[in-house]
Amino acid sequence: MTMPMPAAPFQAAMVPGFQPVAMAIQVPMSMGPMPAIQHMQPTQAMAFQQAVLVPVAALPAMSAVSMCASMAPTAPALSSTPSSECLDLDHSFSRSTTEGTESELSDLDGASGRVWDLSQRPTGCRQVQRLLDGISDVERLSLAMELRGRISVAARSACANYVLQKLIQVLRPQACQFIIDEIMEEPEEVAMLAKHQYACRILQRLLENCQAQQMEGIIRLLLQDALQLVRHNYGTFVLQAVLVYGTESQRHALGEILLGMSMGALGNDENATQVLQKALLHAPQKVALAQRMVPQFVQLARGRHSHQTVLAALQLLPHQEADKAIKLLSHKVQKLWASRYGRLVVKSIPSLHQKCEGITRREAASA
Numbered sequence: 180m181t182m183p184m185p186a187a188p189f190q191a192a193m194v195p196g197f198q199p200v201a202m203a204i205q206v207p208m209s210m211g212p213m214p215a216i217q218h219m220q221p222t223q224a225m226a227f228q229q230a231v232l233v234p235v236a237a238l239p240a241m242s243a244v245s246m247c248a249s250m251a252p253t254a255p256a257l258s259s260t261p262s263s264e265c266l267d268l269d270h271s272f273s274r275s276t277t278e279g280t281e282s283e284l285s286d287l288d289g290a291s292g293r294v295w296d297l298s299q300r301p302t303g304c305r306q307v308q309r310l311l312d313g314i315s316d317v318e319r320l321s322l323a324m325e326l327r328g329r330i331s332v333a334a335r336s337a338c339a340n341y342v343l344q345k346l347i348q349v350l351r352p353q354a355c356q357f358i359i360d361e362i363m364e365e366p367e368e369v370a371m372l373a374k375h376q377y378a379c380r381i382l383q384r385l386l387e388n389c390q391a392q393q394m395e396g397i398i399r400l401l402l403q404d405a406l407q408l409v410r411h412n413y414g415t416f417v418l419q420a421v422l423v424y425g426t427e428s429q430r431h432a433l434g435e436i437l438l439g440m441s442m443g444a445l446g447n448d449e450n451a452t453q454v455l456q457k458a459l460l461h462a463p464q465k466v467a468l469a470q471r472m473v474p475q476f477v478q479l480a481r482g483r484h485s486h487q488t489v490l491a492a493l494q495l496l497p498h499q500e501a502d503k504a505i506k507l508l509s510h511k512v513q514k515l516w517a518s519r520y521g522r523l524v525v526k527s528i529p530s531l532h533q534k535c536e537g538i539t540r541r542e543a544a545s546a
Contacts, residue, residue, distance in 0.1 A: 287318050294325040298339040308345045319346070320354050330361040331368060334378035347384040355389055359397065369400040370408065379413040386420040391429075398429050405436045415450040422457040434462035438471065446475040452485035459491045469495040473504045477511045486520040490527055505530060517544035 290297065290310055297303030311319055323346045326333055333339035347355050358381075362368060372378035382401075386394060398421055401408065408414030422430055437445070437458055445451040455472070459465050469492035472479065476492075479485040493501055508515065508524070509531055515521030516535040525531045535543065 287314055287322075290322060292325070294322050294342070295329060295333075295339075298326070298333065298342040299336060301338055304338040304342050307342050311345050311349050316351060316354070319349055322346075323350060323354065324357070327357060327361070330358050331365075331372070331378075334372055334381040335375055337377060340377040340380060343381055344384045347381070347388050352389045352393060355385065356393060359385065359389065359393055363396050366400055369397055370404040370414075373401060373404070373408055373414045373417040374411050376413060379417050382417050383420045386417075386424045391426045394425075398425055402429070402432055402436065405433060406440070409437070409440070409445075409451045409454050410448045412450060415453055418454050419457045422454070422461045427463065430461055431463045434458055434464035434468065437462070438464055438467060442471050442475050443478075446472075446479045446482070446485060449482060449484050452479065452482060452488050456484065456488045456491055459488065459495060466495050468492075470500065473500070473507065476504055476508055477515070480508065480515055480524040481518040481521040483520055486524050489524055493528075509534070513538070513543040516540065 287310070290307060294307060297307050307322070311322070314322075326339075326343065326346070329339075330343070333343045343358070347358065362372065369382075373382055382397065385397065401417060401421060404414075405418060408418050418433065421433055425433070437455065440451075445455060455468065458468055462468065472488070472492050473496070476489050480489045493504060496504060505528055508528070512525060512531050512534050515525050515531075516538060517540050522540070525535055
């Protein structure tokens with residue numbers, strides 16, 4: 180009786196640097212069914228033992244690595260541990276990528292002369308910011324002066340703008356004068372910075388941290404372009420900062436500009452309505468602005484930002500005018516109730532909220 184010889188399974192050889200290779204010794208199919216050894220000729224039996232039985236019997240005592248070497252004699256010998264050359268390469272790479280960046284700014288000497296280069300890289304700009312928190316005013320000014328002549332470029336940089344913001348926050352207002360002077364060298368640059376995704380933050384930090392007399396020139400140029408900035412995605416934040424941190428006369432000037440604009444046009448622009456909301460808090464003409472907004476209340480009440488402007492304006496209006504404004508809203512109360520933000524306005528006014536109790540948004544929208 181003859182039967183095929185089963186394959187001899189082995190664990191995968193775990194060779195460093197290579198994928199595991201599952202190995203098994205199996206008699207080639209071309210040999211056909213394996214004959215019983217007792218039926219073989221003496222010379223055939225001896226050859227069979229040498230070719231098959233002896234290697235298979237010795238397999239359990241062989242290691243996975245030696246098995247690879249015996250089955251693939253042409254492959255180079257592999258070591259189970261990395262060579263000392265590999266270890267040296269790994270360690271030198273680690274030192275150059277970690278120690279060289281993390282410890283290079285442990286003190287002022289590590290940053291001196293390199294502020295601009297470091298500020299342009301994500302890791303470097305964070306390290307400079309951390310360093311600025313732990314040094315003296317004189318040392319901060321010394322580092323800040325390395326950005327002289329590069330203020331406009333740094334303000335527009337995705338990384339360096341954070342270093343510039345940090346400098347404005349930690350330096351004394353008088354020490355920031357060189358930043359203001361450099362921006363003012365090209366007057367048209369002020370509006371361009373206000374419209375920039377990163378540079379608008381620099382103007383906001385200057386307005387927050389510098390003295391009013393230092394910012395007079397920049398604010399004057401901003402007001403000249405207020406008609407465009409009020410609707411701009413980034414310029415709107417700069418004008419809001421003017422209303423919050425500007426002088427009374429500067430707030431009055433911006434309030435007059437807003438009064439001269441069409442409330443209908445402003446109401447259609449979410450950026451402009453955010454400026455209006457700040458104006459209702461800080462502009463001397465806050466009551467006049469609220470009165471000008473009343474005809475646009477229904478439109479404004481349904482906007483993401485402008486609905487808050489309606490609530491702020493209602494608080495500023497005289498009692499009789501506020502009642503008229505609420506009556507105007509009541510004519511469209513169901514449309515407001517069906518609106519995501521108009522619903523918030525209705526809930527804030529008890530007399531309007533009572534009219535909508537028990538009405539779903541779907542019912543209000545179909546009415």
